[in-house]
Amino acid sequence: MNVQPTAAQRLAQFICQLKYGEIPAAAVSRCKDLLLDQLGCQLIGSLMPWNQPVYRFVKANKSGGPARIVKTGEPVPLDDAVLVNGTYAQGCELDDYYDQGGGHPGAASVPVILALAEQQPVSGQELVTALVAGCEVGWRVGRALLPELMRRGYHAQSAVGVFIAAAAAGKILRLDAEQMTHALAIAGSHAGGTMEYDQSGGEVKRVHNGMACCGGLRSAMLAQVGLTGPPTIFEGERGILKVMSGACNVEPLVKDLAVGDHLGIYHAAMKRFPVNASQHAPIELLDKIIRANGIAAKQVVKITAGVNEGILLHGGTIYEPQEVIEAQFSLRFSLALRLLKGNNDLQNYLDEKLWHDAAMLDIGRKIDLIADPNAVGPRRFACAMTIDLNDGRQVSDQLAAPKGNYRNPLTREELVDKFNRLGRGALGQDRLTGIVESVAVIENAPNVASLCGSMVAA
Structure with missing residues (x-):
């Protein structure tokens, strides 16, 4: 009997086989744009009053750890770092988004990758590859779930972001295909979050991305130490496709699953305004x-x-x-x-x-x-x-498409200007200039830990 691989298994195989050397130069460039944009979003997010409850919660309970909180620099466990920095990442509505499907790829992947980079050596090429992997998974999962996901009241980033984070974390942790399958499957148990906040208010939406980052990171780390999950997490009778969208639209998950000019990273768009x-x-x-x-x-x-x-x-x-x-x-x-x-x-x-x-x-x-x-x-x-x-x-x-979309992208000058505007309340201009210069050649960095350090005020 010829048993076909599940969608999670096929995605896992793609993630594990993805190599920096086969990523097109245009995709690498897009990754650097996404990285710089996301770092700026975390910096301004660190200043917003509605994000401070999460920071206060972690600060009050911190017990030291390998990762640091953006701007203030407290050393905390990985979970706490991605909760706070992930909240900052989307906590001002200036973060990236997909032009199709739903979710915010940079917001769900960059905090996770950088937290792991403070625990273990991560090269610039590994960072880029993990970004491409996370973006690919999110782009595919979002298109498989939307628009019905939103009609049912689910928040796209809560449902999609956890898979982005799991894929990016799993790539950095060098999971094998079986472990990566389980990471995605475990992530399905973290997917959730509703949009009732835009009906009767509440700032909990600001934390949805931090929660997704935590869930994805935990999923990958649990898979690494042997926890298993259902390989049919997407297309199963009780999988997320049927539960969250009422259908089983598997095609977007697996069609043309290969490196090419259709990569999900190309569909990451950057915002000009602090709105949905x-x-x-x-x-x-x-x-x-x-x-x-x-x-x-x-x-x-x-x-x-x-x-x-x-x-x-x-x-x-x-x-x-x-x-x-x-x-x-x-x-x-x-x-x-x-x-x-x-x-x-x-x-x-x-x-x-x-x-x-x-x-x-x-x-x-x-x-x-x-x-x-x-x-x-x-x-x-x-x-x-x-x-x-x-x-x-x-x-x-x-x-047809707003400025910032991949068909009408922000220029390099516009991205740098946005980054400087977002960051100058948190860091000095010399530090901001150094970050811009580092990101421009991030693929040459033997270890990106110094970039993490640059996100802390001197």
């Missing part, structure tokens, strides 16, 4: 339309935005934010900011007065969000928009 990824195209498109047509807020009668269904499920119902996370997930609030304030800078989302501002709320009531049947798959983050003006005119335009 689904909002970027509408914000950019509104800005484009009002600039091209000289439109002022007082002229606007109605804004109709055709977007992916996910926006309607993920913050599309928030008219008047009651806390920061609701402001960051409200597309109406973001569009009102762009129209009335001319920007979507973080400080505007932190300004409680703006949440309840009469002019902001008035613009929000003029915004009609509708599901665009064309905004799916590769066009998931596309937007079509029409603005009705008080002189009877209608102005329309569309955007």
Whole structure:
């Protein structure tokens, strides 16, 4: 009897066989962009007040260890380091995302890789290879689960991120194919987390990525010492595909599972604004339309935005934010900011007065969000928009992908500028410049532990 390998076994084999020398130069370059972007996100995340409960929890219970907390530098166990740094990684809504599927690959992999690099020697080439492995698994799992995952109320990063972290950790730990299969299978027991936070609030969402990093790291380390898991964790009757999406869409997990121009790392996108990824195209498109047509807020009668269904499920119902996370997930609030304030800078989302501002709320009531049947798959983050003006005119335009998407990437200069802006509140400019220079040639580093040290304030 010819027994076919399961999806987890095939993914594990790909991860274990992946070698730095076969990764295309373009993918290596994308990894370096992702790494720099993620380091900046961790630095600004370390400054955000809503992330401090996790830091205080770990600091109060720390017992020393090989890894360090970003910025403050306390030595803690690996679990605690990835919990805190993983929370920082996604704790400001400026982290990377996939242009298809769901999840945030850099946020789920970089904290894990760097924590392990403080425990054992990890070369720059190993770091890049682990990033590619983690990104590949997340891109595939996310496409297999979405959009039904979100319709059921699950948070994509909680469900997908744990597999990203497990794959990246397993690659660094040099697991064999059998152990890697078990790491992915064990990770399935950590997958979860709902999006109720965008309905009634709560800052627990900020910790979802830290939890995913912890779950993935533990899964790989438990597999390393002999714990086993179900090899049918994806396609089984009680596997995550059927449980979380109601179907068994295995094809995205295993189709074309090889190194090439379709690698998941190419589908990692970087953000410009501190909001959910689904909002970027509408914000950019509104800005484009009002600039091209000289439109002022007082002229606007109605804004109709055709977007992916996910926006309607993920913050599309928030008219008047009651806390920061609701402001960051409200597309109406973001569009009102762009129209009335001319920007979507973080400080505007932190300004409680703006949440309840009469002019902001008035613009929000003029915004009609509708599901665009064309905004799916590769066009998931596309937007079509029409603005009705008080002189009877209608102005329309569309955007296939926001800036930062792999089809419209941020330039190197834009990425460095973003990193410096995010990092300067946590580290001095000399330290930031050194990190930029190190990441630019990370593939040549015999050991990336020095990069970890650079993320601690002198």
